[in-house]
Amino acid sequence: MKFNTKTIHGGQQNVDPAYGSVMPPIYQTTTFKQSTPGGHKGFEYSRSGNPTRAALERSLASIENGNFGLAFGSGLAAIDAVLKLFKPGDEILSTNDLYGGSYRLFTGIFADLGVKFHFVSMKDAIDIEQYINKNTKMIWVETPTNPMMNIIDIEAMFRVAKEYNLLVAVDNTFATPYLQQPLDLGADLVMYSATKYLGGHSDVVMGGLVVKDQKLAEKLYFIQNASGAVCGPQDSFLVLRGIKTLHLRMQRHCENGEKVARFLKDHPRVDKVYWPGFKNHPNHNIAKKQMNGFGGMVSFTTAEGTLESAVSFVEKIKVFTLAESLGGVESLAGHPASMTHASIPREERAKTGIVDSMIRLSVGIEDEEDLINDLKQALG
Ligand code: P1T
Numbered sequence: 001m002k003f004n005t006k007t008i009h010g011g012q013q014n015v016d017p018a019y020g021s022v023m024p025p026i027y028q029t030t031t032f033k034q035s036t037p038g039g040h041k042g043f044e045y046s047r048s049g050n051p052t053r054a055a056l057e058r059s060l061a062s063i064e065n066g067n068f069g070l071a072f073g074s075g076l077a078a079i080d081a082v083l084k085l086f087k088p089g090d091e092i093l094s095t096n097d098l099y100g101g102s103y104r105l106f107t108g109i110f111a112d113l114g115v116k117f118h119f120v121s122m123k124d125a126i127d128i129e130q131y132i133n134k135n136t137k138m139i140w141v142e143t144p145t146n147p148m149m150n151i152i153d154i155e156a157m158f159r160v161a162k163e164y165n166l167l168v169a170v171d172n173t174f175a176t177p178y179l180q181q182p183l184d185l186g187a188d189l190v191m192y193s194a195t196k197y198l199g200g201h202s203d204v205v206m207g208g209l210v211v212k213d214q215k216l217a218e219k220l221y222f223i224q225n226a227s228g229a230v231c232g233p234q235d236s237f238l239v240l241r242g243i244k245t246l247h248l249r250m251q252r253h254c255e256n257g258e259k260v261a262r263f264l265k266d267h268p269r270v271d272k273v274y275w276p277g278f279k280n281h282p283n284h285n286i287a288k289k290q291m292n293g294f295g296g297m298v299s300f301t302t303a304e305g306t307l308e309s310a311v312s313f314v315e316k317i318k319v320f321t322l323a324e325s326l327g328g329v330e331s332l333a334g335h336p337a338s339m340t341h342a343s344i345p346r347e348e349r350a351k352t353g354i355v356d357s358m359i360r361l362s363v364g365i366e367d368e369e370d371l372i373n374d375l376k377q378a379l380g
Helices: 003-009 051-063 073-084 099-110 125-131 154-164 214-227 233-243 247-267 284-290 309-314 346-352 368-379
Strands: 067-072 091-095 116-120 137-140 167-171 189-193 207-211 270-274 298-304 331-332 356-361
Touching: 003 051, 003 247, 051 067, 051 207, 051 233, 067 073, 073 099, 073 189, 073 214, 091 099, 099 116, 099 331, 116 125, 125 154, 137 154, 154 167, 207 214, 214 309, 233 309, 247 270, 247 298, 247 368, 298 309, 309 331, 309 356, 309 368
Parallel strands: 091 116, 091 137, 137 167, 167 189
Antiparallel strands: 067 207, 189 207, 270 298, 298 356, 331 356
């Protein structure tokens, strides 16, 4: 099955056996009748498993070319489940430029529990080997990174990981499986904030994991059930519905993203534009190799280079909305230093280039002319 068919049919029964409904029913129930203790039809309690969530989990596995999908109450709940695979003393190498909430979870919770994190630039795979020792267990890769749009070579990370017997986990939130399939490039685990492009309509908070290996799936399923950070059936239904148009939406996100990136690049009130489709992007060739497009996320800094100029821009936009999050049909603008990445200390932010004059755009699927006109008027 090709990707554009998998988004609609992957992992699904084509009709529900009860009444032939084309969409899986929303099984809004906590529990399931047993005829005798243990005598049930595959589901016993909705934390352990729910048919609507199971339909979504099969869809996630299918679109990512994995064997097992797991859905959680948020992207961070999914990351939290991954980190519970480790013990005090274990070490993890993470991209040094990543979503602020992931950084907060790593440093604010799991570091206190004894897991050691090394935040390293992963622009060149060779640079990470110096951080690997006998305690190292996993490489955590976010690509493209949030908000700097750096690209990390997943295959190169896999080659290093294989040598040292490490897991490779990829946060595929920005790219989605439409643009990038990390498991095919050697990753062991893919993570999503399904809140973003997978849901696609800014109406659900959810996270997902996809793996190929059964043993790893079993461990993660144990954690999912034991810790209990699952999503509900209604939200599972909404994300399942979102996935059905993922390919169409992503195509338009990519087209509009490119238009916006090129417009900003030529604008006198703009300094730097971060978008992996530019030939002079430091890892443009890797993006071309491992992605099927460059996505709808674009970050830029103002020519004035001040906090005030960034604030003035985000206060003037009309079609774009100033808000956290990304990946919905509507265009959003964010100010990473004070919003999504405020939990990263200022000096750490500065090291990766998240300056006060930076704005991050999640380019939606509206008419491109309206988006460009809005940016034009807001830049003044
Ligand atoms: O918000 P949640 O569903 O818990 O997902 C967390 C998360 C994980 N990974 C990446 C790359 C993310 O961007 C996010 C969430 N990000 C935002 C809310 C944001 O505006 O960047």
